Amino acid sequence: MAIAPVVLASGRRGSWIARSLISGLLLASIAGCSLWGGSSAKPVPADLGANVAVLGVRQAWNVRVGKVEMPLDVQVHGSVVTLASSDGSVVSLDAASGKELWRTVVGEPLSAGVGGDGKTSAVVTRANTLVILEAGKELWRQSLPAQVFTAPLVAGGRVFVLSADRSVTAFDGATGRRLWIQSRPGEPLVLRQAGVLRAVGDTLVVGASGRMVGLNPNGGAVQWELPIASSRGTNDVERLVELVGRTSRVGDSVCTRAFQAAVGCVNTSRGTVVWTQPASGSEGVHGDDIAVFGTESNGIVNAWNRTNGARLWTVERYKHRRLTAPLLLGRSVVFGDDSGLVHLISRDDGAPLNRISTDGSGIAAAPVVASDTLVIVTRSGSVFGFRPD
Template sequence: MAHGKSFLVLRGMACTALMVALAGCSLWNGSGSKPVPADLGANVPILGVRQAWTARVGSVGGLPLDVHTAGNVVTLASADGTVAAIDARTGGDVWRVALAEPLSAGVGSDGKATAVVARSNALIVVDGGRERWRQPLAAQVFTPPLVAGGRVFVLSADRSVSAYDAATGRKLWSQQRPGEPLVLRQAGVLMPVGDTLVVGFSGRMVGMNPDNGTVRWEAPLAIPRGTNDVERLVELVGRTSRVGESVCARAFQAAVGCVNTARGSVAWTQPAAGAEGVHGDGDAVFGTESNGVVTAWRRNDGTRLWTTDRLKYRKLTAPLLLGRSVVVGDDTGLVHILSRADGAPLNRIATDGSGIAAAPSVAADTLVVVTRNGGVYGFRPE
């Protein structure tokens, strides 16, 4: 609890309680059984991929994990408080630290300072494998902190944004925003775009002055509607796709859209029933829907380019656009490599079967995926 608000909608909540309002639970059909996922058929590896290395970080289950990449280094965390920087070329540790307390959000990094948030509501900053400082927070945090410009920015579940000096931990400013009473226990939007801090509040993308938190512009991707708090939930979720001044994002179970951050205006929105973020480039934006359908939209106007139901009824991660491929993970631990042109399958890779815990990422020409059991896998083209 914080500021008198009750944060009730969490990713781990039973689907039966909210099946009508949360399309993220749409795989439950009301009869006590789930629809059978589409048959994948035989794997025909059109695009050759080999496993280059494996590593471990500890169980990620229950942690809204964001994998951070900078150069050749991948930084990630486990639910029990292990934070590790891994060399994507070899899979070996650059550094590793055990904070010995469970985490609620992680990780953010600028390649030097790494920030996570403990379930005890403590912001913890690590530098080179050693804890530099920690500061108490007033509310829970599910979005990885942003480390940029010598500062650490935190988006809390009470819809406050705070900034801290990355070297000392001194609090620089804090701004409170109004919003709906429910939030999601998953990562939201918190990113730098030029000299603007871009933050997701409910269904709005908001540009803030990083020096003091004042609002420069607001752009709504989705408007809360409905007769109760659950139906009105339209939180923006990570990951996002940024190309220059264009930032595209998903509003939970409501829409996908792009914002021109120079003007602070919405370029387009399209209805979309998904719970994970998007990725893309200057030509297209890609997303996964809650029923396992993968969709591509034209970036400049939101026109739908294609959809594929080959992964229907599988719970998918947010996608990664990688060259001519769109990469998604599923809850059985498979990594699906699809054609960016039409969604056709190019290859399928198995991991440890525990489910892919975060959107795939790339560093040092290596595709990196993390499983719920804490397996870290590096794949490269053959």
Template sequence: MRAWLILALGASLAGCSLWGGDSGKPKPADLGPNIPVLGVRQAWTARIGPVQEMPLAVHAGSGQLALASADGVVAVLDARTGGDVWRAALGVPLSAGVGSDGRYAAVVSRDNELIVLESGRVIWRKRLGAQVFTAPLVAGARVFVLGSDRSVSAWDAKNGTRLWNQVRPGDPLVLRQQGVLLAVGDTLVVGQSGRLVGMNPDTGVVRWEAPVASSRGTNDVERLVELVGPASRMDDAVCVRAFQAAVGCVNAARGNLQWAQRAGGGQGLGGNDIAVYGTESNGTLIAWRRSDGTRLWTSERLQHRRLTAPLALGRSVVVGDDTGWVHLLSREDGAPLNRLSPDGSAIAAQPVVAADTLVVVTRNGNVFGYRPD
């Protein structure tokens, strides 16, 4: 087990080494003066606590936001005001969070413990057999967990009874970042290695598998192939990124790959009904046509910045970077519309939208809500 953990850390560092380390990272180009084409104002601010390197997923739904800090604070905020709906301090560091269905919220501790809360109160805890870096999925009164060993398990959200567990052979290296785990209709959709897999959520039985990318290379790092989140879903079309290999879209109703294009990024995707947006490891932003994967445009304006997964929002594409900027770009061609600097620290996760509010979380643990002027 000790050797496996070291290899898991090695894969994480391998992802960072694509930049050549901080000393070898090219300097980002000066962005010039900000000329706001799209007016945005800060509506509120809140605090959750330092996020550090935890792969944070912010759950947005029904006008609320569920999020967590690396040191174990879990909170649900009102997206209209930024005020607490509830807040709980678990007292343990977290490795993944947050999944929620509006009633239950689920996180995983660094000690591999699945913790489920209701209205700010812990209702059960269960020990897991592997580390978890993907926020649990809470749906249909169940909690689904994707382990770093590519196991998938389902738990009764009310009492913590394990309903099923599916284990697949794992690779020696894994990524310490968010994977793919979502519900599409009556199918649980999971990323396992370079495949998108559709499962029966009641039993864990595999319904279909769609390969997005295949393993290649001569050593464990080069052969590593993993789907990374977040995914971009529109109806039955689920578009995903295979780490440093490809971007592709799968029809989750039929289980077939619609298209795949080579791409060299390490973060998940955003999108709308027209396009899928992704960021390459060198900071290039790319838009692909959702229907067939044709490249629509490329923007190199943000090169040499570590970018989050993009958010498609109205006429804009929103992306955060490691220097503390949030960029609003035109969804038509990537032209700048505005940029924001919440608190100067790196943006921690893909921006989200709830209650007509753009929400951004920084590595310092501050949460900012923005609305159009």
């Protein structure tokens, strides 16, 4: 079984020793290592063979930003791409040319980023500080009560933060004044990875354990709450269930993944679950009005019918590779792996269309597209722009 690319944090203010023990036990279990000194070899990914480039792709540019060792959400607004590195650098690039528009350093290592609306950018430091930037200049910063691993959401002149304790806080975007906070019962463990936080019309949609929750953005009141997956098992590790980014939205339909449990779609206007299907992945999904695509923790790639959840196809070619969340781009489904390769496969049947090499350090974030350019970020901090031939 492939190692899921996650680390656990405790949702309680309990003993650091207990937190470390619980996290260590889970990671050892995932890796297949015996707690009594034995070990099992990690499965070796199959040889992919020679690359046959059915779809021509060329590298257009490459820039450096700094190592990425945190959950990264690459923001796209028009032709502008904004991203961050773990050391606290935040960079905005023109996707057409790779030209740096601005770069700033917030002065502290980051735990989450980047959120933005095209004008304002938001990141969170490891010291639990929310930092707001405009054109690379700091506007304000505010202390937060808990760790954050999800990029803040900037929308409607406000900044929304989903914390690891599953609380949601709203701030005035201009002044930093706290507007409201919506707290939920704490959980023993949470994922040190991005959750679900997005705007859908006039509703703030967040993930809370295995449920998708619709909040009123003006005051935080719960409008609806929908189960994607339920806790199961006999201990805190086995009962862990959490919605993870990225999500796929088409109109009122939002599809998401519950960590190692399920993939499902909801209708946000009616407040109903349309379908769920069992799935053992740790990364989010992407798609359109026809299909939803996802990568599983063992490297299998799946496609589901968006209307009813029926399985369309399954590809095992990338088994035992640690894959990013996918991006649907034209006729292609695009995802990266932990060896630094970027794979383009057919949306119709999963057949390979091309394979792109980067710097070999592993792909750090789900691919994005801006200005007809596929943007890829690696763990070592290289940002690549690729275009079709």
